[in-house]
Amino acid sequence: MTPFDLKIVTPDGLAFEGQAEELIVRTTSGDIGVLAGHLNCVAPLGMGRATIVIDGQKRYAACIGGMLSVVNGAVTLVPTTFEWADQIDAQRAEASYQRAQTILQDKNSTDTDIKLAEARLRRALVRKNVASMK
Amino acid sequence: MAGVSTKEIKTRIRSMESTKQITKAMEMVAASKLRHAQARVQNSRPYFEILYSTITDIVNSNTEFSSPYLTQRPVKKTAFVVIAGDRGLAGGYNSNILKLVQSQIDGKTVSVLPIGKKAVDYFRSHKVPMMTENYSNAADINVGDCFSIAKQLSQAYLKGEFDEVVIGYTNFVSVLSQTPATLKMLPLVHESDDPVDPAYIIYEPGSEEVFEKIVPEYLGGILYGALCESRAAEQAARRTAMDSATQNAEDMIADLSLKFNQARQAAITQEITEIVAGS
Numbered sequence: 001m002t003p004f005d006l007k008i009v010t011p012d013g014l015a016f017e018g019q020a021e022e023l024i025v026r027t028t029s030g031d032i033g034v035l036a037g038h039l040n041c042v043a044p045l046g047m048g049r050a051t052i053v054i055d056g057q058k059r060y061a062a063c064i065g066g067m068l069s070v071v072n073g074a075v076t077l078v079p080t081t082f083e084w085a086d087q088i089d090a091q092r093a094e095a096s097y098q099r100a101q102t103i104l105q106d107k108n109s110t111d112t113d114i115k116l117a118e119a120r121l122r123r124a125l126v127r128k129n130v131a132s133m134k
Numbered sequence: 135m136a137g138v139s140t141k142e143i144k145t146r147i148r149s150m151e152s153t154k155q156i157t158k159a160m161e162m163v164a165a166s167k168l169r170h171a172q173a174r175v176q177n178s179r180p181y182f183e184i185l186y187s188t189i190t191d192i193v194n195s196n197t198e199f200s201s202p203y204l205t206q207r208p209v210k211k212t213a214f215v216v217i218a219g220d221r222g223l224a225g226g227y228n229s230n231i232l233k234l235v236q237s238q239i240d241g242k243t244v245s246v247l248p249i250g251k252k253a254v255d256y257f258r259s260h261k262v263p264m265m266t267e268n269y270s271n272a273a274d275i276n277v278g279d280c281f282s283i284a285k286q287l288s289q290a291y292l293k294g295e296f297d298e299v300v301i302g303y304t305n306f307v308s309v310l311s312q313t314p315a316t317l318k319m320l321p322l323v324h325e326s327d328d329p330v331d332p333a334y335i336i337y338e339p340g341s342e343e344v345f346e347k348i349v350p351e352y353l354g355g356i357l358y359g360a361l362c363e364s365r366a367a368e369q370a371a372r373r374t375a376m377d378s379a380t381q382n383a384e385d386m387i388a389d390l391s392l393k394f395n396q397a398r399q400a401a402i403t404q405e406i407t408e409i410v411a412g413s
Contacts, residue, residue: 042336042337069188076188078185
């Protein structure tokens with residue numbers, strides 16, 4: 001497949017810069033796949049697994065928040081957090097998942113607690129899912 | 135050296151020396167914190183730049199609709215986000231940024247969101263209305279906080295609580311130079327140089343939804359970048375200030391040692407004269 005230029009930048013630094021053949025990310029309106037020669041496009045990212053094909057090899061990552069932009073053939077992913085599958089701390093994700101569950105099941109939790117716990121649960125689920133794909 | 139006893143000078147030298155030790159230690163702490171902060175600035179800069187250029191691209195190519203984030207309203211009230219430090223003894227770091235912000239606030243109706251204890255204290259004592267005092271610990275603020283501040287700001291902006299959002303921070307130019315600066319975050323400015331052809335951009339799901347989602351993210355990113363810059367600048371300013379304080383202490387110690395030796399010599403000479411006169 002024809003490769004295209006892909007750049008992934010997060011607040012913690014450059015996560016990836018180079019050639020990729022395919023990119024699938026979860027946007028707020030569902031998964032989007034990007035191949036070489038994609039039209040100019042802008043989409044906000046949701047929470048989910050990103051699949052990137054580099055040299056025929058699939059790599060997975062947890063990709064949360066931020067945006068995807070394709071301008072004149074150059075693809076830029078600007079997520080808030082981006083972790084490759086092998087960088088994810090599965091134990092931490094599991095612990096965070098458990099903590100969120102306890103808060104959600106606790107009848108005394110306040111609305112803000114529940115909102116925070118829901119967001120935490122979603123992030124933990126994404127991380128757990130991606131970590132199991134390595 | 136009549137009048138000043140050797141004992142008095144000795145006490146002063148000793149107190150000078152302990153001051154020097156403190157400033158020296160503070161300099162070393164600042165230097166090590168600076169290294170971390172500098173690495174973080176360097177890591178976050180590409181994110182900052184790409185975010186900025188992507189947003190400008192979108193803004194420039196976006197001619198067919200008007201987002202509230204793009205419309206310039208007559209400015210009745212301005213929101214100021216001000217990033218300063220938690221502690222003093224950092225040279226002009228805190229006073230420079232606060233002075234700059236004060237000069238821009240004068241004569242305007244503002245609401246300030248101070249970050250860092252020094253900023254909170256300053257605006258409290260000057261009785262400037264503040265949105266919140268929750269962020270009085272600049273060292274503890276993380277990416278998540280930046281995004282939640284950004285979300286609050288953009289919601290309040292959409293509701294019309296204020297018509298302009300400005301951020302005041304300190305640019306980390308180099309280890310020796312830090313410049314305070316202000317940056318207008320909202321409304322986004324429409325620049326017309328080098329636009330992308332507007333006809334061929336897909337907005338998924340739609341341009342307005344994209345804007346609604348992306349602008350708070352963008353603000354959060356900019357805020358985080360500004361925070362990283364400010365923190366590095368603070369440590370650099372503190373390092374320089376403490377370095378010169380140590381230098382001054384050393385100069386004073388050298389001066390006092392000379393005086394001490396002169397006084398001691400004078401005492402010895404006098405004693406000899408007395409013995410010789412007595413024999």
